[in-house]
Amino acid sequence: MRLISFLNQGVPSYGVVSGDDVLDLTPILGAQAPDLKTLIAKNLLGAAAEAAKAHKPALKFSQLDLLPVIPNPGQIFCIGLNYGEHVRETGREVTEVPTIFIRLADSQVAHGKDIVRPPESHRLDYEAEIAVIIGQGGRRIKEEDAWKHIAGYSCYNDGSVRDWQVATSQWTPGKNFYKTGGFGPWMVTSDEIAPGQVMRLQTVLNGQVLQDTTTDKMIHSIPRQIAYISTFIPLSPGDVIVTGTPGGVGNKRNPQIFMKPGDVCEIVVDAIGTLRNGIRDDA
Numbered sequence: 001m002r003l004i005s006f007l008n009q010g011v012p013s014y015g016v017v018s019g020d021d022v023l024d025l026t027p028i029l030g031a032q033a034p035d036l037k038t039l040i041a042k043n044l045l046g047a048a049a050e051a052a053k054a055h056k057p058a059l060k061f062s063q064l065d066l067l068p069v070i071p072n073p074g075q076i077f078c079i080g081l082n083y084g085e086h087v088r089e090t091g092r093e094v095t096e097v098p099t100i101f102i103r104l105a106d107s108q109v110a111h112g113k114d115i116v117r118p119p120e121s122h123r124l125d126y127e128a129e130i131a132v133i134i135g136q137g138g139r140r141i142k143e144e145d146a147w148k149h150i151a152g153y154s155c156y157n158d159g160s161v162r163d164w165q166v167a168t169s170q171w172t173p174g175k176n177f178y179k180t181g182g183f184g185p186w187m188v189t190s191d192e193i194a195p196g197q198v199m200r201l202q203t204v205l206n207g208q209v210l211q212d213t214t215t216d217k218m219i220h221s222i223p224r225q226i227a228y229i230s231t232f233i234p235l236s237p238g239d240v241i242v243t244g245t246p247g248g249v250g251n252k253r254n255p256q257i258f259m260k261p262g263d264v265c266e267i268v269v270d271a272i273g274t275l276r277n278g279i280r281d282d283a
Contacts, residue, residue: 001049002186002273003152005036005067005110008059012067014039016048017186021057022064028055036187037070037238040135040151045189066110068183069154070133075239076103077229078129078158078175082219082244089252098220098228103158103242107176111184114280115159117261118177124259124279127158127245128203128211128267132222133187134239141230146223147195149235155267155275156242157182157203159259162251182267182277183240193271201246204266210257213246220244 002017013026014036025039028051033039039048080099081087087094109115117124135151159181165174175181193199203211220228225241250257259265263279 001045001052001189001192003036003048003189004061004064004184004186005069005071007065007067012071015059016052016057017061018052018057020061022059022061023052023055023057024059025051035072037072040133041237045151066112066184068105068108068110069131069187070183070238070240071105073105073238073240074236075233076105076242077240078103078242079220079225079244080171083213083217083246084219085213085247086245086249087219089247089249094219098225100229101171101175103181104176106178108181108183109179109277111182111275111277114179114278115157115182115259115265116177116179116282117259117279118161118282121161121163122258122260123162123251124180125160125162125250126203126205126210126259126265127160127249128201129156129158129242129245130154130199130201130215130269130272131156131183132226132241132243134235134237134241135190137234137236137239139230139234141226141235143223143227146226147190149226150190150222151237152187152189153193153272154184154187155182155269155272157265157267157275157277158242158245178282182265182275184275185273188272197271199272200270202268203248204268205257205259206263210250211246211248217246218244
């Protein structure tokens with residue numbers, strides 16, 4: 001099942017996608033769950049699936065004003081340096097535990113929306129990643145139990161303003177410029193992606209493949225990430241873990257490649273779909 005968040009005549013809503021058809025779930029389940037995060041928290045994914053069987057969709061995906069998959073996540077954790085090729089191109093060393101930084105919700109945009117290049121820097125880089133959306137929360141989750149804590153998966157572009165990122169040892173500013181991260185187009189529920197299933201992950205910028213890897217090349221697996229993060233803080237339904245980018249980032253190419261106005265950047269995950277964002281300058 002594919003689930004999205006969107007605006008319906010300016011009002012936040014969420015629904016089930018089937019092809020280009022969308023069933024708005026707010027009139028059906030909104031009294032119990034006003035948004036997708038609450039639907040997940042109340043374990044109503046089964047109810048959403050039943051609603052999709054019983055009701056005829058009335059909306060078209062291609063005409064919707066989309067929101068980031070989870071517009072209101074409590075926490076967004078990002079894993080850095082999690083593929084060997086990326087570690088090597090940055091000249092760093094593999095660490096025994098995951099490298100973690102945090103993104104803020106306002107740094108994200110939905111599928112089909114423009115990523116915004118700030119006037120403070122033109123070194124806006126792409127990073128193809130897979131986002132994990134937490135379903136069942138918990139503290140000190142064991143690796144062997146981690147898969148059952150996942151509600152679903154999405155595509156993510158961890159857009160990074162590189163000179164602000166590396167200005168100090170702390171990455172937060174360069175990873176959190178307003179509207180620089182893409183999150184979408186939808187969440188594919190975990191029942192459609194087997195635990196440990198190998199997924200192919202790519203960045204395609206203006207039709208050119210610049211990143212291309214598979215998830216079996218992660219240094220720290222998804223269960224390891226969940227276990228590690230939940231050791232220092234409880235994970236809650238709707239929290240997002242962005243699981244790392246492979247080699248081939250624009251900042252480490254020769255010559256360097258950065259996203260610029262008029263570009264179209266696609267993050268493609270074979271088991272999920274394609275996240276597509278244009279690039280524009282901040283107005």
